[in-house]
Amino acid sequence: MPGLTTVPPFPDDVPTHPLLVVDYQLVKQGDQAEIDKLWDAATKLGFWYLKNHEADAEVDAMFNMAQETMQLPLEEKMKYEQGDGGNNFGYKAAGANAVDEKGNLDTVEFLNVAKDDALAYPRKVHRDYPATVYAHMEDAVKPFVLKTVGICNTLMSALNDKLGLAKGRLNELHQLGKESYCQTRCIKNPPANGAPADKQALGAHTDYGSLSFLHNRLGGLQVMPPGHTSWYYIKPIPGHAICNVGDALAIMSGGILRSNVHRVVTPPKDQAAYERWSLVYFHRPHNGVLLEALTSDSEQIAAAVARAGDPARFRTGETADAWMMRRVRMRRTKNMTGPEAWRQSLGTEHNADDARHAQAAQALPVY
Numbered sequence: 001m002p003g004l005t006t007v008p009p010f011p012d013d014v015p016t017h018p019l020l021v022v023d024y025q026l027v028k029q030g031d032q033a034e035i036d037k038l039w040d041a042a043t044k045l046g047f048w049y050l051k052n053h054e055a056d057a058e059v060d061a062m063f064n065m066a067q068e069t070m071q072l073p074l075e076e077k078m079k080y081e082q083g084d085g086g087n088n089f090g091y092k093a094a095g096a097n098a099v100d101e102k103g104n105l106d107t108v109e110f111l112n113v114a115k116d117d118a119l120a121y122p123r124k125v126h127r128d129y130p131a132t133v134y135a136h137m138e139d140a141v142k143p144f145v146l147k148t149v150g151i152c153n154t155l156m157s158a159l160n161d162k163l164g165l166a167k168g169r170l171n172e173l174h175q176l177g178k179e180s181y182c183q184t185r186c187i188k189n190p191p192a193n194g195a196p197a198d199k200q201a202l203g204a205h206t207d208y209g210s211l212s213f214l215h216n217r218l219g220g221l222q223v224m225p226p227g228h229t230s231w232y233y234i235k236p237i238p239g240h241a242i243c244n245v246g247d248a249l250a251i252m253s254g255g256i257l258r259s260n261v262h263r264v265v266t267p268p269k270d271q272a273a274y275e276r277w278s279l280v281y282f283h284r285p286h287n288g289v290l291l292e293a294l295t296s297d298s299e300q301i302a303a304a305v306a307r308a309g310d311p312a313r314f315r316t317g318e319t320a321d322a323w324m325m326r327r328v329r330m331r332r333t334k335n336m337t338g339p340e341a342w343r344q345s346l347g348t349e350h351n352a353d354d355a356r357h358a359q360a361a362q363a364l365p366v367y
């Protein structure tokens, strides 16, 4: 089982960035101190650990499904390759994405399953998948999607209220029954085989959507915190998911919530010799939702946009689905023709109000 293989521990002599630990059960119960902690994490760094999420069984089932699928011959997996047009469902082969503007290749394989295909199964909404996915749609993918959507909606509701939005406003923009680019992603990275410690397996990016719910076992995930110019590992902690805010919530909140840049490099030290597996659920607005700050819904958001150096960046003119497709399309190796193509693949990476977030991040307590 990829998730449970015995591997060397995360080393204690690499630069690591602490994250706040949020207790999901307390947030669900409406505990104000815990919601304040979530708010601190979501506004300052945009990353936090989530404990007591009760999704471990669903996560393990997904890792098993991922292993069965990734073991299929490459030729079989390639029948489901997502292609170069901006589609983000299906299989992505290693090397199909660029990790930088020079066109260096990524080393990760993805298996992306649409939330809509999982919930509508056996009806097809977006596309076909390998037989191993269908074999586990009912016992792995669907339960993981349903559990995770519940978690994301609870976290988002708490953030909604703190943003001064009317109850349920953000949930209205993330309707389960409407088609979206919400998806599960299983990621496999091969052993480093002598690759340098800072070799990018997955290039620096911000996430496209609203919230990401991530499970990894080996190190390799790194963040560049606001006000810093170097990368820090996020240490995986057993039983703790890693959650982060994506561009959609950062834009809708007028930059109050932070979508922080991150990447995946070779697992640190002795961990480099092992396959790295991770699993993400990406919670995104449904298709057609315009990515713009909700200024007429919240005085707090309106004030944040008014204070921002460049308010135009909170009126993207793109829908959530167009935003994602553009970014996915422009990261494909085939489309990476140089710095201009790279620029078109970006989200909020270079827009973040770094001075404000850097100041706030100074105050972040260490767990």
Ligand SMILES: O=C(O)CCC(=O)C(=O)O
Binding pocket: 185, 187, 202, 207, 214, 216, 220, 221, 262, 263, 264, 278, 279, 280
């Ligand atoms: O594998 C990881 O730890 C992170 C993956 C990630 O950032 C992504 O797929 O967007």
Ligand SMILES: [Fe+2]
Binding pocket: 205, 206, 207, 262
């Ligand atoms: Fe990411």
